[in-house]
Amino acid sequence: MIRLGINIDHVATLRQARGTKYPSVVEAALRAEQAGADSITLHLREDRRHMQDEDIFAIRPLLQTKMNLELAATDEMIAIASRVKPQDVCIVPERREERTTEGGLNIKETYDHLYRATQTLGEQGCRVSLFIAPDLKDIDLAKKMGAPVVEIHTGSYADAEDEGTKQKEFKRVQDAAEHALSLGLVVNAGHGLHYHNVNLIAGIPGIEELNIGHAIVAHALFVGWDNAVREMKLLLRTYAK
């Protein structure tokens, strides 16, 4: 059964907008688990625009499911992950000026650096995932690097502005997932997924987990957090093959 990772970054975005203590990211994480989340994803960005270090340390011991900590492969972030010891770590690309994560890791250009980060985090007992574009060559490099998991960036699929582009981008994700599974990799996917586009991705056989956040936080404004999580969980159950 495909698993649902709830990314709570943008609960923190609302909090950071005013520097208040509310909404509580701890409450968001625990209630998401109660509502059916199989994992809690948090992206500790270098610029701390949403999640803060103290959020990561506070949430880690309280989770009943697992923590998937997203981070850039920097010495600072690897040191934090080595202290927090999340069950899963997803290495993601980061550029300060970006509005959101644009594209996957440039594995070819940064192979040696990513290899060292993957090894270090693996030695800490974390299951390492690489956030990559739906590109077969990048998947081959991820396998060569020894990362047990890849998370396929679904942003181009989610951003498609016409049906033809959407179907083309979906096939890229589908082909990439099939190739990664054929190499024995665990395959996750995420970025930009919402209640009206998750169906095709959830229907790809073999995908282990979808990480979804922004759309769930947005929907929660109208239906409540618990219901927003439950509705997404039901969609995954409905469309998974």
Ligand SMILES: CC(=O)[C@@H](O)[C@H](O)COP(=O)(O)O
């Ligand atoms: C890696 C990924 O797709 C998510 O963590 C996404 O980055 C959400 O956070 P932002 O909206 O800050 O990019």
Ligand SMILES: NCC(=O)COP(=O)(O)O
């Ligand atoms: N890795 C994808 C993720 O964690 C959530 O991305 P989004 O749903 O907030 O776009």
